[in-house]
Amino acid sequence: MSSVATSHSNDGQAGSLPGPSRKQHINNQAAGGRARSRAQGSRDNLNGWAFAAPFLAFFLVFLVWPLLYGLYMSLTGKSLTGANDSMIGFANYAEALADADMWHSLGNTLYFTVISTVPLVIVALVMAALVNVGLPAQWLWRLSYFAPYLLASTVVSLFFTWMYNPQLGLINDSLAKIGLPKVGWLNDPGVAMWAIVIATLWWTVGFNFLLYLAAMQNIPAQHYEAASLDGAGAWRQFFSITLPQLAPTTVMIVLLQVLASLKIFDQVYQMTAGGPGGATRPVVQYIFETGFTGYRLGYSAAISYIFFGLIVAVSVIQFLITRRRSA
Numbered sequence: 001m002s003s004v005a006t007s008h009s010n011d012g013q014a015g016s017l018p019g020p021s022r023k024q025h026i027n028n029q030a031a032g033g034r035a036r037s038r039a040q041g042s043r044d045n046l047n048g049w050a051f052a053a054p055f056l057a058f059f060l061v062f063l064v065w066p067l068l069y070g071l072y073m074s075l076t077g078k079s080l081t082g083a084n085d086s087m088i089g090f091a092n093y094a095e096a097l098a099d100a101d102m103w104h105s106l107g108n109t110l111y112f113t114v115i116s117t118v119p120l121v122i123v124a125l126v127m128a129a130l131v132n133v134g135l136p137a138q139w140l141w142r143l144s145y146f147a148p149y150l151l152a153s154t155v156v157s158l159f160f161t162w163m164y165n166p167q168l169g170l171i172n173d174s175l176a177k178i179g180l181p182k183v184g185w186l187n188d189p190g191v192a193m194w195a196i197v198i199a200t201l202w203w204t205v206g207f208n209f210l211l212y213l214a215a216m217q218n219i220p221a222q223h224y225e226a227a228s229l230d231g232a233g234a235w236r237q238f239f240s241i242t243l244p245q246l247a248p249t250t251v252m253i254v255l256l257q258v259l260a261s262l263k264i265f266d267q268v269y270q271m272t273a274g275g276p277g278g279a280t281r282p283v284v285q286y287i288f289e290t291g292f293t294g295y296r297l298g299y300s301a302a303i304s305y306i307f308f309g310l311i312v313a314v315s316v317i318q319f320l321i322t323r324r325r326s327a
Contacts, residue, residue: 074301081295092302102303104278105286106310108193112282113261116197120257121250123201124208129238131209132216142213146206153203157270160199161186164271186272189279196268196280203267204260208253215249216242251322258318262311283307 074092077084096102131141148156163169164185172182185195219242227237265284268274274281274289287307291300 070301071305073298074305076298078298078301079295080292080297088298092299093306095299096303096306099303101278102283102286102306105281105283106307108278108280109262109264109282109284112193112197112264112280113258115194116200116261117254117257119197119201120205120208121253124205124212124253125246125250127205127209128212128216129242131213142210145209148203149206151203153266154270156199156203157267160195160202160267161271164195187276189276192272192276192280196271199267199271200264208257211249211253212246215246219245251318255315255318255322258314259311262307262314 075087075089077086077088077092079085127145131138131145135141163171166172166182166184166187169185171185175182183191186192223241223245224237227241232240263284264282265288268280268282269285269288272280274285283303284307287300287304290303291297294300
């Protein structure tokens with residue numbers, strides 16, 4: 001019995017630690033856990049930076065550096081001829097603000113933005129509503145509406161240039177058959193911009209159409225069922241349910257469309273080259289011509305930053321209006 005008691009006593013003494021030693025052991029374990037957590041966090045951070053490094057390299061090389069260098073270049077008299085690369089301060093900006101051609105090109109850009117954004121939003125909404133009501137062969141309607149958006153700008157411009165041809169074009173030929181006079185679509189200063197808007201509408205409306213259609217299909221069907229039980233017709237449901245539910249999508253489409261229209265260049269340059277008489281020349285084309293035809297890179301950079309400031313201002317105003325409405 002005494003030997004058994006002695007063994008139990010020895011086991012108990014071996015298995016238990018004094019108070020201070022036990023607390024120190026627990027603290028050591030906690031410190032070791034924190035160290036392992038910090039080491040694991042450091043490894044995770046390194047892995048994250050490793051995955052992000054390729055994107056950050058491209059971002060710095062192809063966006064941040066050109067942005068900073070362009071800002072520096074706008075403060076110089078840099079030219080493709082290398083005649084004067086010295087720092088001239090804000091002289092380019094002062095000249096640009098007094099440049100009538102720059103303001104005319106900027107006015108053309110704003111005019112195109114206004115007259116193109118409205119139909120590109122309304123027509124896309126109508127197209128999406130027609131498809132959403134359950135027309136047969138919906139895949140065919142979606143494909144036919146969206147397919148032009150996949151075409152290159154050169155293809156669209158060449159197609160509409162032939163369509164607008166004063167003598168051989170399909171549009172003027174159709175007008176002549178019904179007894180209407182022919183129109184100089186790309187030669188008349190009062191019509192040329194509208195001709196470009198029509199081409200742009202046919203080409204890009206499919207993207208807005210898909211955004212609207214996706215938003216409409218996410219509206220819960222219970223809303224329409226409840227409205228039908230209350231006696232609301234199709235038009236009442238559209239104006240009381242569909243349009244309010246589409247408000248966030250409409251704001252997004254308007255913002256994207258305004259920004260895209262402000263940057264118009266391709267179809268104008270390919271269809272009219274800014275003519276007739278500069279009636280359709282956008283500010284991006286003026287920047288291009290100033291830098292690469294007039295060889296004034298510093299001055300064209302200054303104009304581009306003025307235009308960049310306008311785009312930022314438009315974006316901020318639209319953001320503030322959207323936030324105020326949502327609040």
